[in-house]
Amino acid sequence: MANSPNTLIVAIALVIPLFSKLSQTTFVSINCGSSEPFTDPQTNITWTQDDAYIDHGQSFNVSLGLGTFSTLRAFHNNNTLKKNCYEIEVQKGEKVLTRASFFYGNYDNKFSPPIFDLIFDGNYWGTVITSISDHVDYEAIYVTKGNYTNVCVSQSNPNHIPFISSIEVRGLKPQMYNHIDQNHSLILLSRRAFGANQTVRYPDDEFDRIWSAKNSEQEFIYSIESEALDINTSTVEDQPPKSAIQNAFTLPNKTFEIQYNLSSLLQSTPNNSNNNNSYYYYNNYIPLYINTYFSEVMENATFGTRSMQIYIANNNNNKGPLFSSRPIIPPFGSVEEVHINMSISSDTKMMNSLYFHANPASILPPLINAAEIYRVEPLAQGTHSRDVKGLRELQLGFKRLSEWKGDPCLPFPYAWEWIKCTADPIPRVKALYLNSYDLHGILPDISSMDALEIIDLHNNTIQGPIPEFLGFLPLLRVLNLSHNAFSGYIPTSLNNTDIDIDLSNLPELQKIVSTPTSDSPRTWISFRLHILLVLLIFAMQVLLPHLL
Numbered sequence: 001m002a003n004s005p006n007t008l009i010v011a012i013a014l015v016i017p018l019f020s021k022l023s024q025t026t027f028v029s030i031n032c033g034s035s036e037p038f039t040d041p042q043t044n045i046t047w048t049q050d051d052a053y054i055d056h057g058q059s060f061n062v063s064l065g066l067g068t069f070s071t072l073r074a075f076h077n078n079n080t081l082k083k084n085c086y087e088i089e090v091q092k093g094e095k096v097l098t099r100a101s102f103f104y105g106n107y108d109n110k111f112s113p114p115i116f117d118l119i120f121d122g123n124y125w126g127t128v129i130t131s132i133s134d135h136v137d138y139e140a141i142y143v144t145k146g147n148y149t150n151v152c153v154s155q156s157n158p159n160h161i162p163f164i165s166s167i168e169v170r171g172l173k174p175q176m177y178n179h180i181d182q183n184h185s186l187i188l189l190s191r192r193a194f195g196a197n198q199t200v201r202y203p204d205d206e207f208d209r210i211w212s213a214k215n216s217e218q219e220f221i222y223s224i225e226s227e228a229l230d231i232n233t234s235t236v237e238d239q240p241p242k243s244a245i246q247n248a249f250t251l252p253n254k255t256f257e258i259q260y261n262l263s264s265l266l267q268s269t270p271n272n273s274n275n276n277n278s279y280y281y282y283n284n285y286i287p288l289y290i291n292t293y294f295s296e297v298m299e300n301a302t303f304g305t306r307s308m309q310i311y312i313a314n315n316n317n318n319k320g321p322l323f324s325s326r327p328i329i330p331p332f333g334s335v336e337e338v339h340i341n342m343s344i345s346s347d348t349k350m351m352n353s354l355y356f357h358a359n360p361a362s363i364l365p366p367l368i369n370a371a372e373i374y375r376v377e378p379l380a381q382g383t384h385s386r387d388v389k390g391l392r393e394l395q396l397g398f399k400r401l402s403e404w405k406g407d408p409c410l411p412f413p414y415a416w417e418w419i420k421c422t423a424d425p426i427p428r429v430k431a432l433y434l435n436s437y438d439l440h441g442i443l444p445d446i447s448s449m450d451a452l453e454i455i456d457l458h459n460n461t462i463q464g465p466i467p468e469f470l471g472f473l474p475l476l477r478v479l480n481l482s483h484n485a486f487s488g489y490i491p492t493s494l495n496n497t498d499i500d501i502d503l504s505n506l507p508e509l510q511k512i513v514s515t516p517t518s519d520s521p522r523t524w525i526s527f528r529l530h531i532l533l534v535l536l537i538f539a540m541q542v543l544l545p546h547l548l
Contacts, residue, residue, distance in 0.1 A: 025091075025094070025170075025171025025172075026088075026089075026090045026091065026094060026096060026169050026170065026171040027169075027170055027171065027208075028048075028088055028167070028168065028169040028170075029045050029046065029047045029048065029166070029167075029168050030047065030048060030049075030050050030053060030086065030088075030166060030167040030168070031047035031048065031049060031050065031068045031071060031166055032050045032071065032072055032073040032086075032163075032164045032165055032166055032167065033050065033059035033060055033061075033071035033072045033073040033074075033165075034047070034049045034050065034059070034068075034071045035049055035051075035059070036049055037049065038067070038068065040067060040068070043201065043202050043203065043208075044203065045202060045208075047068055047166070050073060050086070050167075053086040053087060053088060053167075054073070054084070054085070054086050054087075054405075055402070055403055056075070056081070056084065056403050057073045057074060057075045057084060058073065058074055058075075058076060059071060059072075059073055060072055060073075060074055060107045060108070060163075061107070062103060062104075062105040062107045062165075063105070063107075064105035064106065064132075064133070065103050065105045065165075068101070068165060068166040069101075069103040069105065069135055069165055069166075071165070072102075072103070072107060072163045072164065072165045073163060073164055074107075074108075074161050074162070074163035075153065075155070075161065075162050075163065076161055077159075077161070080417060081403070081404065081417065082154055082155075082413075082414045082415070082416070082417060083119060083152040083153070083154040083406055083414045084152060084153050084154070084162065085119075085150045085151065085152035085405035085406035086150065086151045086152070086164075086167055086405075087148050087149075087150050087405045087406075088148060088149050088150070088151070088167070088169050089147060089148055090144045090147065090148060090149050090169065090171075091144070091147070091171070092144060092145070092146055092147050093143060093144060093145075094143070094144050094171055095141070095142070095143050095144075095171070095172040095173070095174055095176065095177070096141070096142065096143075096144060096149065096169055096170060096171055096172060097139065097140070097141050097168075097169070097170045097172055097207060097208070097209065098120060098139070098140050098141075098142075098149060098151065098167070098168070098169050098170075099137055099138065099139045099167070099168040099169075099170075099210075100118060100125075100137070100138045100139075100151050100164060100166070100167050101135055101136070101137045101138075101164075101165050101166045101167075101168075102128055102130050102135060102136050102137075102138075102163065102164060102165050103130075103134075103135035103136075103165045104130040104131065104132055104163070105132065105133075106132050107163075108161075111132065113129075113130040113131050113132055114130055114157070114160035114161050114162065114163070115127060115128065115129050115130070115156070115157055115160050116128055116153055116154060116155055116156050116157065116160055116161075116162035117153070117154040117155075117156045117162075117414075118138055118151075118152070118153055118154075119150075119151075119152040119153070119154060119406065119411060119414065120140055120142075120149065120150060120151050120152070121142075121144075121145065121149055121150055121379070121380070121382070121406075121407060122150075122380040122382050122383070122406065122407025122409070122410030122411055123185065123377065123379060123380050123410070123411060124411045125138060125140060125187070126138055126187070127156065128153070128162075135165065137210070138187075138188075139187070139188035139210075140185050140186065140187050140188070141172065141177050141185060141186040141188075141374070142184075142185035142186070142379060143182040145379075145382060149169060150405055150406040150407070151164075151167050152405075152406045152414075154414050168208065170207050170208045171207075172207055173239070175237060176207075176237065176238050176239065177238060177289070178237070179289065179339055179341055180289065180341075180376060182379075183378060183379050184376055184377060184378055184379060185376075185377045185378075185379050186289050186374035186375070186376060186377075187374055187375040187376075187377055188372070188373075188374055189265040189266075189288075189373045189374060189375055190212075190265050190371070190372070190373045191209060191210065191211050191212060191370075191371075191372045191373075192211065192212055192213075192214065192370060192371050192372075193211035193212070193213050193243070193244035193245075193247070193369075193370050194216075194223070194247065194248055194249040194368050194369055194370060194371070195213075195223030195224065195225070195247030195248050195249050195369070196211070196213035196243070196244065196246070196247050197213060197247075198213055199211065199212055199213055200213070200241055200243045200244045204241040204242070204243040204244075205240075205241040205243075205244070206239075206241075207239075209241075211240075211241070211244040211370065216249055218258070218259055220251055220252055220256055221249050221250070221251060221258060222249070222250065222251075222252075223247055223248070223249060224247065224248055224249075224250050224297050224367070225246060225247050225297065226245070226246050226247065226248070226295060226296075226297040227297060227298060227299045228295070228296075228297075228299070228332060228333045230242075230333065231245050231246065231295055231333060231334065231335065232333060232334045232335070233245060233334075233335050235334070235335075236293070236335045236336075236337045237337055237339075238291055238337060238372075240293050240335065240337075240370055244293075244369070244370045245293060245295045245335055245369045245370055247297075247369070248295070248297050248367040248368060248369045249367060249368050250297075250365055250366065250367040251365040251366065252365065253365055254358035254362055254363070254364065254365045254366070256365065257355050257356060257357040257366065258355070258356040258357075258366055258367075258368055259353050259354070259355055260353060260354040260355075260356075260368075260371065261351070261352075261353050262288070262312070262344060262352045262353055262354060262373070263314075263344075263347075263348040263349075263350060263351050263352045263353070264348070265373060266286060266344075266346060266348055284345060284346045284347065285343040285344065285345055285346065286343060286344060286345075286346045286375060287341070287342070287343045287375070287376040288340070288341070288342060288343065288344060288373060288374065288375060288376065289339075289340075289341055289373075289374040289375075289376050290339065290340040290341075290342075290354070290371070290372070290373050290374075291337060291338075291339055291340075291371065291372040291373075292310065292337070292338045292339075292340070292354075292368060292370075292371045293335055293336070293337055293338075293368075293369050293370040293371065294308075294328055294330035294331075294335065294336045294337075294338070294367065294368065294369055295330055295331065295332070295333075295334065295335045295336070295369050296330040296331055296332035296333075296367075297332075297367065298332070298364075299332060301332065301364060303329065304329060304361070304362075305362070305363045305364050306329065306330060306358075306362055306363070306364035306365075306366075306367070307327050307328070307329050307358065307359040307361060307362040308327070308328050308329075308330075308356055308357060308358050308359060308362060308366040308367075309324060309325050309326070309327055309328060309356075309357060309359060310323075310324070310325040310328070310338060310340070310354060310355065310356055311323060311324040311325065311354075311355050311357070312340070312342065312344070312352060312353070312354055312355070313352070313353065313355060314344075314345070314350040314351050314352045314353070315349075315350060315351045321355075322342065322344065322352070323340060323342050325338055325340070327359055330367065330369075335369075341376075354371075356368050380407070380410045380411065381425055381426045382407050382410065382426070383407055383408045383409040383410065383421070383426070383427050383428075383429065384426050384427065384428050384429075384451070386448040386449060386450060386451075387408065387409075387427075387428060387429040387448070387449050387451065388408065389448045390429075390446035390447075390448045390449035391408055391416075391419070391429070391446075391449075393444040393445060393446055393448075394432075394444060394446060396444065397441055397442065397443070397444035398437075398439045398440070398441060400437055400438055400439055400440075401418075401434075401437070401439075404416045404417075404418075408421070408429065409421035409427035409429065410427065418432065418433050418434050418437065419431065419432060419433070420433070420454075422451070428451035429449055429451060429452065430451050430452060430453045430454070430475075431452065431453060431454035431455075431456075432449075432452065432454065432455050432456065432457070433454070433456050434456065434457050434460070435456045435457065435458045435459050435460070435480070436458075436459040436460070437460060438460065438461075439457070439460040439461065439462055440460075440461045440462070440463075441462065441463060441464075442462070442463055442464035443457070443462050443464065443466075443467055445467065445469060446469075447467075447469035447472070447473070449473070450473060450474055450475070451475060452473050452475060452476055453475050453476060453477050453478065454476075454477070454478040455470070455476065455478070455479050455480070456478070456480045457480060457481055457484065458480045458481065458482040458483050458484070458502065459482075459483040459484075460483070460484050461484065461485050462481075462484045462485060462486060463484075463485045463486065463487065464486065464487065464488075465486065465487065465488035465489070465491070466481065466486050466488070466490060466491055466494070466509070467491070468491040468492070468493045469493070470491070470493065470494060471491060471492075471493025471494040471495075471497055471499070472493055476499055477498065477499060477500060478499070478500045479494075479499050479500070479501045479502070480501075480502040481501075481502065481503055481506065482502045482503060482504040482505050482506065483504075483505045483506075484506060485506075485508055486506050486508060486509050487508035487509060488509065488510065489509075489510045490503065490509070490510070
């Protein structure tokens with residue numbers, strides 16, 4: 001039977017909103033410390049103020065800064081939080097590029113640029129080393145595990161006040177940067193547009209990657225512009241912008257090589273003592289993710305006229321190259337991308353470098369248009385979902401707790417101040433220390449937190465009945481509810497247990513055990529036993545005369 005026109009219209013109406021929702025990508029620009037939106041005239045990006053993402057810290061103007069660097073948000077010593085987090089809405093499972101930027105600019109007139117830690121989604125990102133006159137950017141690519149991603153700064157040195165200038169989150173296409181799985185992230189070390197005369201970013205790059213333009217320090221290298229009127233980059237996996245491919249570095253003749261020092265980039269790798277993922281650097285080798293892009297610049301270069309290879313080597317030449325690519329023939333008017341996944345020594349004295357050299361049959365020298373180099377990091381699995389659910393219920397029930405954001409337990413040692421976690425790969429929350437937190441209201445249902453051993457809620461103003469579920473937490477051994485405003489009766493679940501319970505100074509509480517309710521699991525079991533006993537007595541009364 002054919003579909004009616006009305007049925008077809010309804011089907012289309014349902015599909016279009018679904019497709020639109022799936023095709024939307026995140027594009028968030030936060031101007032930290034600002035009180036009003038700001039539109040960058042060069043990129044036409046509109047930056048929003050940050051009060052929708054964080055509710056603590058102090059805003060400052062930076063007289064030496066321009067644009068997004070003219071304000072910042074700092075988190076001073078009177079702030080009690082171990083980590084200060086921005087919470088940004090994303091699509092679960094979306095691949096994103098997140099960038100955090102910092103410009104000190106002597107905003108506090110102390111001439112003392114701070115050093116502090118940077119975190120995203122429970123992962124140690126890096127140690128931020130600021131300066132008076134220069135800004136620093138940190139960038140990560142990863143797949144989100146939930147509907148929010150978090151960017152946090154934490155004080156790691158006394159009297160070094162953490163701050164942040166801006167945060168950007170950009171959605172990427174799923175097929176981009178696809179040579180690692182969803183359990184790893186890419187931490188940017190370098191992204192270069194070789195030969196370009198200015199930095200390339202949005203709107204030239206629709207994903208707003210920043211391609212830096214820097215002159216080469218290597219002798220004999222020079223920049224050359226492509227003769228192509230248009231360069232097709234749409235078929236390339238990671239879709240570099242045309243303006244990043246428009247120029248290239250090359251050499252006077254084929255006897256020279258282009259060298260790109262990798263070891264100098266490793267200065268930005270994390271200090272193993274601070275990085276809880278340091279086990280990943282097996283035998284002091286750091287895994288790298290490298291993208292290189294090639295496009296022929298000369299229209300009259302026939303196929304094979306320029307043929308080249310990439311190899312990676314260090315100053316320990318007697319062992320030969322660590323990596324050697326297949327032959328590369330750059331296409332004119334389009335792009336060839338060559339990807340490299342490998343680990344190199346973290347010892348910067350080894351002088352690991354990328355080399356681009358001409359093959360023996362090549363007539364023209366080697367060239368390179370653009371490159372990206374990342375450090376590969378494992379992603380933390382995050383605090384157990386049952387605990388995250390319970391903690392969220394606590395925050396919804398007690399507004400006082402809402403300023404704590406980011407992963408509750410990770411990374412060590414930046415767990416929330418009022419919880420204690422296990423050291424498991426997926427941590428569990430085993431203690432709540434919420435005494436004297438000025439909590440008002442009714443205790444919400446946190447029965448999902450079944451790893452809790454200690455609950456300390458004393459000296460607050462928590463009202464309502466003591467919840468029955470507290471007695472059914474399987475590992476609970478200490479429960480302190482004293483000095484609160486609980487009312488009603490002591491639930492039966494807390495009667496005759498091994499839990500060390502403190503119910504002192506609860507004037508509204510009736511000091512007798514409550515009558516079981518039909519909602520109690522133990523009451524339900526007793527009711528079922530009672531019914532079985534009644535049925536058994538009835539059966540004996542009916543059957544016994546016949547048996548005799």
